[in-house]
Amino acid sequence: MKPLKIALLGCGVVGSQVARLVDEQSADLAARIGAPLELAGIAVRRPNRHADVPPGLLTDDAAGLVARDDIDLVVEVIGGIEPARTLLLSALEGGKSVVTANKALLAEDGATLHDAAAKAGVDLYYEASVAGAIPLLRPLRESLAGDRILRVIGIVNGTTNFILSRMDATGAGFDEALAEATALGYAEADPSADVDGFDAAAKAAILAGLAFHTRVTAADVYREGIGDVTAADVAGAKAMDCTVKLLAICERVTSESGDQVSARVHPAMIPRSHPLAGVGDAFNAVFVEAEAAGSLMFYGRGAGGAPTASAVLGDLVAVARNRVTGSRGAGESAYADLPILSIGDVRTRYHLALDVADQPGVLAAVAGAFADEHVSISTVRQEGRGDAATLVLVTHGACDAALARTVRRLSDMAAVRRVAGVLRVEGMAAE
C-alpha cells in the first residue's frame, strides 16, 4: 500500500510527541491502518529550534505544506484561532482529512470547519481537544448515539483542579495555591485561560454540542472562574462533606416548550461521595448521565504531551483507515438545533454564608428574603456567636435569577453585615 502522508502543524509539547509516536509505532500503525503513515512535513515558527525531529521535514511555511498535493492528512496542534482556522479550511477544501486538538477554534467556529469537511467529504476528528487522553468524544458521538444524554459534568481543566485540590488539602487561599501551581509548572505565567474558565468553557461547548446533537459555541457557555473561591468557601464545603471543583456542566433541560441546553462553567460544591470528588490534582474526569445507560464516568490524564498525542494518534488511525477504505466517519450531528437556556433560568442548589447580627429576628428576616423570591431553603445553621455569627444556608433547587435577586435583598438588609460566600451545589438531587 502507498503510504499516507501527514502534514503536522505545530511541534511543541504535543506535536513532538505525535512525531515520536508516528515514528516509533510505525509498524503497528501500518498494520492497524492497512497502509503505512509517513510524516511528510512539520510546520513550525522557527525551524532551527527543533533539534529532535529530522531537519529535512521542518518548514516555516505552514500554508505551503498544507497545500502540497501529496499530503493526505493534516494534524493541527498549534492551537488558537488564527492561523489555525485558515490552514484547516485550506486543508479540508483541498480534500485532506484533519485531526486537531484545537478546542478554542472548535468552540468558536466549529460550524465552519464541519461544513467544509462535509462539503469536501473528508473527516474532521478532534478527540484530543477535550480531556487529553481520555476517550470521551468518540463515546459521546458513537457509543451513546442510540441513547438520550441528560447531563455531562466534567472536571476538564487540570490547572484549576490542582489549585482547588491544594486549597482543599491545605486550607490555603486561592493566591497561595495559584503560586504553588505556577511554581510547579501546573499554571502558565498568565493563568487567565485556565483560572477564569475560558479553557473549560471551550470544552463545555464541544461536549454540549456532541451530547445533544446541536451547535454550541464558547459564547453560549456561561462562565465563572475560580479566582473568587475563598478558603472560607472550601471550609464551608468541608463542613457539608463536600469539596469545591470547577465544573463544566452540560444539561438537557426539558420543559413543556421542548428541550433546551444549558452549558456552563463555574466552581461548585459536590458531595465527597460523588465519583468526581476524588479526582485530584491534574487529572480530568467526566461524568455522563444518559437515559438508558445511567451514570458513566471517564477518568484519566487531561493534558500533557504524550497523553494528548495518544488521542491524536487514535484519530489519525481512524481517519487514515477511512482513507484506505474510501469511506468517511460520522460527520457533525447537529440536527436537534436546541436553544440555549439562559443562565438566569438554570436551576441549581446554592450554599450561602451570611455574616449576620446575632440578635432575635435575624433568621426570620433572612428567611423572608428567600420566601419573597420563592427560593426554598433546605437547611440553615448558625455558626459562631456575637460578632462572629454566620448563617449558613443551603437552598433547594432555585433558578439563578431568583437567587441573584435574593442575594441583592440580603445585601440590603441591615441585619446582614456581609454576604460572605455564594456557591452552587451540584451532584445532589435538584430539590
Added chain:
Amino acid sequence: MKPLKIALLGCGVVGSQVARLVDEQSADLAARIGAPLELAGIAVRRPNRHADVPPGLLTDDAAGLVARDDIDLVVEVIGGIEPARTLLLSALEGGKSVVTANKALLAEDGATLHDAAAKAGVDLYYEASVAGAIPLLRPLRESLAGDRILRVIGIVNGTTNFILSRMDATGAGFDEALAEATALGYAEADPSADVDGFDAAAKAAILAGLAFHTRVTAADVYREGIGDVTAADVAGAKAMDCTVKLLAICERVTSESGDQVSARVHPAMIPRSHPLAGVGDAFNAVFVEAEAAGSLMFYGRGAGGAPTASAVLGDLVAVARNRVTGSRGAGESAYADLPILSIGDVRTRYHLALDVADQPGVLAAVAGAFADEHVSISTVRQEGRGDAATLVLVTHGACDAALARTVRRLSDMAAVRRVAGVLRVEGMAAE
C-alpha cells in the same frame, strides 16, 4: 430514505429494552443514522409470552427471520453458543450486519464470526458484550488505536463485586454474602457462571484480544472464582488497607523473546487508594494503562436491561450509518498474533497467611522456604501468640509457579500448622 430493517433475536431483559428504545427514539435515531430503523421481526422461543411487543412481529422461527431478504441488520441478545452461532453466521453470510451482546460466543469462537464478517464485507459489533453500558470496546479498538496498551484491569462482573463488597462491608463469609446476593436478585439460582469466574473470563478474552490486537479465547484465560475467598482473606486485606475484588486482568508481558499476553481472572487484593477499590456493588469499572495515554478508567453500569440496550443501540446506529454510506467499520485487528503466557510464568505479588507454631526459628524456616524458590519477601508480621500465632507475608513480584512450589514447601513444614490463605496482590508496583 428507505428504512433499515432489523431482526431482533431474543426479547428478554435486554431485548425488550432494545425494542422499546428503537421505538421510543425513532425520530432521533433516524436523524443520527440518515435513515429510519424499522423493527421487522423478533424471534423468541414462545411468541405468546411477550405481551409488551406488537404480536405481529413475533416469531419462533429465528432462522427464517434471519434469512429474510428484506432484513439489513441482525441484533442478537439470546446469549450462549447455539443456536446463536449458527444464526449469526447465517446472517453474516447473507450480507447482514450484526450487533451482538454475546460474550460467551465471542470468547469461544469470535474468529469464525469475524472471518465471516470480513468475507461478506459487513459489520460485527459487540460493545454490549463487556461491561454493559460502559463504552469500552470502542475506546480500546479506536481511541487507543494509535497507542500501545500495556494492561487492562477490570471489575467486569457485578454479582461477584456485590458479594465481595458485602464481605468487605459486613465481615460476612462467602456463603452468607452469596445468600444475600441471591435473595436480592443479584445472583442467579445457579451462580456458577458468575461466582466461578466464567463470565469474567469470557470478557477478559474479548478485552485482551482488542487491547493487544491478537486472538484470545476463553480457554486461554486462567480462571479462579471467588468461592474460596474467606472472611479472613477480606480481613487480611483490610489490615493492609486493601480490599478484595474479582479482577479480569489482561497484560502485555515484554521479554527478550518478544511480547506475550497474560489474560486471567482471579480474586486479588488491591490498595484502597486504587481507583478500582471504590467500585462497589453491581457497578463495573475498567482500568487501562497505555504507554502514551497513561492511566484511564471507565466506570458505569455493567449489566441490566436498559444499560446493556444502550450499548446495543450505539452499535446499531454505527452499523446502520455504515449501511447508509455504503462503508464498513474497522474489522477485527489480530495481526499481532501474540502467544499466551502460561499462568505459571505470570508475575504478581502475593499475600500469605500461615498458622504457625509460636516458637523460635519458625520465621527463619519459613523465610528459607521462600528463599529456596527465589521468592523475595517484602513484609512479614506476626499476629497473635501461642496457638493463635499467624505469620502474614507479602512477597515482591514472583512467578506463579515459584509461589505454588513455595506453598507446597510451607505446607510440608512441621512448624506451619496451616497455609490459611494465599491471595494475589494487584495494583501495587510489581517489585
